Amino acid sequence: MPFDVSRIREDFPILRQRVHDRPLVYLDNAATTQRPASVIAAISNYYSADNSNVHRGVHDLSERATRSYEEARVKVQRFLHARDPREIVFVRGTTEAINLVAQSYCRRLIQSGDEILVSAMEHHSNIVPWQMISEERGAALRVIPINDQGEINLDDFDKLLSDRTRFVSVPHVSHVLGTVNPIKEIVEMAHRRNVAVLVDGAQSAPHLLEIDVSDLDCDFYAFSGHKLYGPTGIGVLYGKSHLFESMIPYQGGGDMISSVSFEKTIYNAPPYKFEAGTPNIAGVIGLGAAIDYLKLIGSEAATAYEQELLSYAMSSLSEVRGVRVVGTAAKKAAVISFVVENVHPHDVGTILDLEGIAVRTGHCCAEPLMRRFGLTAVTRASIAFYNTKNEIDSLISGLARVRETFN
Ligand SMILES: Cc1ncc(COP(=O)(O)O)c(C=O)c1O
DSSP, X not given: OOOOHHHHHHTOGGGGXXXXXXXXXXXXXXXXXOOOHHXXXXXXXXXXXXXXXXXXOOSHHHHHHXXXXXXXXXXXXXXXXXXXXXXXXXXXXXXXHHHHHIIIIIHHHOOTTOEEEEETTOOGGGTHHHHHHHHHHTOEEEEEOBOTTSOBOHHHHHHHOOTTEEEEEEESBOTTTOBBOOHHHHHHHHHXXXXXXXXXXXXXXXXXXXXXXXXXXXXXEEEEGGGTTSOTTOEEEEEOHHHHHHSOOSSOSTTSEEEEOSSOEEEOOTTGXXXXXXXXXXXXXXXXXXXXXXXXXXXXXXXXXXXXXXXHHHHHHHTSTTEEEEOOOSSBOSEEEEEETTBOHHXXXXXXXXXXXXXXXXXXXXXXXXXXXXXXXXXXXXXXXXXXXXXXXXXXXXXXXXXXXHO
């Protein structure tokens, strides 16, 4: 069945608006996606009908809230093809998930002289937590280089792996270049040296939609709800059971304990050990609704359609004089960063905004990657399955306007 994008767009109320008296063209999906009405309704229903704290009350409302919260955990488990719901921890987002692993797993593991490997295409969220741990423990951060297309060469990765390597943290899909990294191979190579791997899935969950952590065999996988058509303030850390069992809690407080006395606290089992305090219940329920929605529309059809838009956008952009795309990997998701000759990306973004087109401009939280390409900033158009070829045409006309203005 062909992917009916007009029908899909009806599910997203925000897309109906006009901006600067033009139809909104939302191409900033890598920053955050929009939410379908079913996600907004699930949050609203929770607050209207079931609002209560989870895992605490014996009353009906609390039981209903707890049921929905735990059902959402199972939905995430199935979405990721994890083996057990206890491998799913709810956090604020990818950033918190990475910090949790840095503090709870790596802090005890890392010794002076050890090395943590990240790649040249990282989001700051997958750099700073590792720098913090490295500084504290006297370890070093080593960087896996990328080629001019924005791809990791596995031989370079192999050369960096050594007896000093203690942890590897890499993105599945680059938020600037769109590159889809060879995660399975990276995990296999790291495991040969007994090194655990975290996969930053902030962009792969929304763009690949079919995530199989059991097949990837990664040790940790992190993603954010708000980039997966779900709410802000909620995200997921997947971790293998035996690792979660061995890890110390990230934060202390209610719900993460099994018993407390002034002398000693016994921690709860995973995943609760890592969910201190009242969680973002509405966020979890909204994320569950987002996963339901993706199942309903069919992830295979959605990703195939996104790839079609990506090819269309890449070939259209190649015909715009003075535009250069940064990130041309053979395996690429629908994230396109580019520079327009002699025009600052902020000016590009401002002119496009006047046309109703929302794109991201700046360093995109990837300053080291910008330096790798000799840039300080890019314009990034990131596509979702609710975008259309007409919207790509609007982007191309908007860029023609940019050229006219600056020539
Ligand atoms: C690849 C990648 N990692 C991490 C993050 C951080 O996600 P969040 O701000 O939702 O924690 C982002 C957000 O843009 C991202 O694209």
